[in-house]
Amino acid sequence: xxxxxxxxxxxxxxxxxxxxxxxxxxxxxxxxxxxxxxxxxxxxxxxxxxxxxxxxxxxxxxxxxxxxxxxxxxxxxxxxxxxxxxxxxxxxxxxxxxxxxxxxxxxxxxxxxxxxxxxxxxxxxxxxxxxxxxxxxxxxxxxxxxxxxxxxxxxxxxxxxxxxxxxxxxxxx
Amino acid sequence: xxxxxxxxxxxxxxxxxxxxxxxxxxxxxxxxxxxxxxxxxxxxxxxxxxxxxxxxxxxxxxxxxxxxxxxxxxxxxxxx
Numbered sequence: 001x002x003x004x005x006x007x008x009x010x011x012x013x014x015x016x017x018x019x020x021x022x023x024x025x026x027x028x029x030x031x032x033x034x035x036x037x038x039x040x041x042x043x044x045x046x047x048x049x050x051x052x053x054x055x056x057x058x059x060x061x062x063x064x065x066x067x068x069x070x071x072x073x074x075x076x077x078x079x080x081x082x083x084x085x086x087x088x089x090x091x092x093x094x095x096x097x098x099x100x101x102x103x104x105x106x107x108x109x110x111x112x113x114x115x116x117x118x119x120x121x122x123x124x125x126x127x128x129x130x131x132x133x134x135x136x137x138x139x140x141x142x143x144x145x146x147x148x149x150x151x152x153x154x155x156x157x158x159x160x161x162x163x164x165x166x167x168x169x170x171x172x173x
Numbered sequence: 174x175x176x177x178x179x180x181x182x183x184x185x186x187x188x189x190x191x192x193x194x195x196x197x198x199x200x201x202x203x204x205x206x207x208x209x210x211x212x213x214x215x216x217x218x219x220x221x222x223x224x225x226x227x228x229x230x231x232x233x234x235x236x237x238x239x240x241x242x243x244x245x246x247x248x249x250x251x252x253x
Contacts, residue, residue, distance in 0.1 A: 023209050045212045049213060107193075
């Protein structure tokens with residue numbers, strides 16, 4: 001019986017081997033989304049626990065890594081939903097962009113804040129596509145959706161960001 | 174033609190927002206710093222303390238039998 005079959009039958013040794021093989025990938029994927037190493041570690045442990053709990057649903061001829069990554073993505077999206085910043089976006093217009101470090105820092109903070117306030121699904125798509133520059137098909141597979149749907153989410157995220165930043169007087173150029 | 178223009182504009186918009194985003198949101202280290210297996214094992218042990226499904230099934234079937242044949246409760250109590 002191969003490793004994945006043994007895992008699907010609930011053998012803890014097989015699961016340990018899979019954890020050691022895939023924990024780095026799951027962590028790397030999660031930390032790209034949540035941008036916080038401590039949170040990403042917790043979510044990786046939770047992902048692996050859920051993977052074990054759902055082992056009966058796993059088909060041994062399937063792709064374990066892709067399946068685990070999808071579970072991790074859903075957990076990361078739930079985390080972002082639960083931890084959205086509550087305070088409203090600063091509406092006061094920023095001064096014209098100058099190479100002043102204080103002004104620059106303020107602009108960066110406004111961009112970060114606007115980004116963190118995006119709906120979780122849009123934020124994840126934008127993070128992976130625009131910041132991490134991952135291929136759309138890889139993102140679509142992890143989100144369990146189509147490439148077209150990912151492009152649409154990125155498009156909507158960009159539109160919302162531009163609108164909010166323009167309200168705050170920040171020009172993204 | 175319009176589709177082509179829209180696509181071009183979208184790509185332009187993406188580029189326009191990508192650079193400030195990448196400047197504002199710092200890169201993260203994707204290297205895992207420690208082995209998470211001990212944590213996973215602890216979590217598995219902690220959550221397995223619950224009542225197994227077959228105990229719940231036994232309770233459920235007993236309740237169903239007692240509801241269908243209430244006199245069995247007396248017989249059962251007599252043998253306790």
